[in-house]
């Protein structure tokens with residue numbers, strides 16, 4: 338995917354700003370607080386329906402303004418089919434999000450997010466490894482939403498059944514009614530789990546050599562999938578039945594794919610709790626880049642790769658290895674930096690500078 342235009346209105350410090358990134362490597366420089374991260378944040382918002390820096394009420398809308406708008410135009414280039422132009426718009430006016438895709442209103446923001454694929458690495462990305470399981474589940478599901486067209490339907494089926502079962506547990510519903518939802522949860526949950534497991538196996542085959550390339554001393558050995566119940570012992574339907582009385586007491590479903598997780602494994606470390614912050618970041622980056630490479634294999638085109646403040650996140654050696662890896666692919670890469678490192682010049686990036694609420698090409 339190739340972003341041709343990003344326009345923001347009343348987003349963070351920007352009143353109106355328009356950016357036309359180039360294919361290949363783009364480098365955005367500017368002083369602290371100039372708005373570099375905000376550009377990547379807006380793109381991430383369009384691609385994920387959420388910011389990586391909090392909610393709307395945390396200041397996405399420009400101070401004094403009523404709403405914000407983000408527009409993106411990009412080109413899909415799936416090989417071997419011809420390229421296709423796409424455009425999306427997102428507006429938040431106080432209460433709710435409104436989205437448009439290719440000139441039509443979208444009913445669910447999920448449809449917008451499924452159209453534009455961006456892989457973002459930013460200062461909070463270590464949470465993928467050291468944070469809660471929710472971000473790791475989202476990570477798996479992001480890939481499946483994008484590469485398997487029927488995954489969204491399956492995911493919605495499971496979520497709906499889970500909601501119904503939780504409501505029944507809270508209301509003290511009859512066993513016969515719970516049986517029906519357990520059946521639905523069991524069936525959709527097993528299917529969901531098969532997809533996640535095979536995705537993680539595929540990802541592991543990419544992430545392990547990729548980590549050895551960009552961070553040889555990390556010793557990443559594998560990605561271990563945890564399905565959310567003792568799958569090697571019982572089916573999901575049986576696990577739900579076994580947990581039913583306890584679930585009634587707590588008022589929620591304690592087993593199933595909504596509790597799934599995965600963990601990276603290392604040759605010389607007992608687990609993720611032993612990782613330094615820098616190592617957690619490198620592991621997250623290896624997983625994210627492996628995800629981008631898998632997307633490229635499956636879809637025949639690369640997602641956009643956005644790296645916020647890479648220079649302050651990684652030491653020079655790791656930055657250089659990451660860049661070498663990225664340049665070997667075909668992705669459009671967007672990097673921000675306060676002081677672009679001198680060695681980056683050899684990669685001949687297209688340069689932009691952010692200042693006074695505007696972005697302009699720079700020499």
Ligand SMILES: Nc1ncnc2c1ncn2[C@@H]1O[C@H](COP(=O)(O)OP(=O)(O)OP(=O)(O)O)[C@@H](O)[C@H]1O
Pocket residue numbers: 348349350351367368369370371372373374375376396397398399400646675
């Ligand atoms: N709701 C808002 N209204 C007005 N200005 C805002 C709002 N939210 C954030 N800002 C300002 O917008 C800018 C956002 O900066 P951003 O984090 O994108 O900058 P940056 O160039 O990445 O900075 P750094 O190099 O320090 O990370 C800051 O100057 C901040 O004070």
